[in-house]
Amino acid sequence: MANYMVRVEIFKADGEEYADLHKALESLGLKRTVQGDNGVLRMPPGTYYGASSLGTYELREKVKTIAAPFSYPADPSVFVSESSDWSGWLRLA
Structure with a gap:
């Protein structure tokens, strides 16, 4: 499996829709955090990191x-x- 950085920009979404988007992308293994040397770090808004076999x-x-x-x-x-x-x-994070 490879690691991926993914950037997503959606338009005219509210906070609830963003929360739903985050959950849906997490189901693909994409998170808004990444493990760093000093702990778990928060990715910039709209940026996700994770492993996938795709x-x-x-x-x-x-x-x-x-x-x-x-x-x-x-x-x-x-x-x-x-x-x-x-x-x-x-x-x-």
């Missing part, structure tokens, strides 16, 4: 399908990148 294209399509009902009037913006190493300045 390829980047397949994962992108699943994320888009999940995010689409939460994004109106435009389709969601989705970016998926396989990640073998990362570095960042993030806040503790």
Whole structure:
């Protein structure tokens, strides 16, 4: 399984819809946190990290399908990148 960083931007969603989106993406193994050297860190808004057996294209399509009902009037913006190493300045979760 590969690790992925996923960025999702949805339009005109409220807090409840964002909470539902987070839960749905978690079912794919994508979380809003990442394990760092100093503990669990919070990803920037709209950014998710997790492992999947899917390829980047397949994962992108699943994320888009999940995010689409939460994004109106435009389709969601989705970016998926396989990640073998990362570095960042993030806040503790």
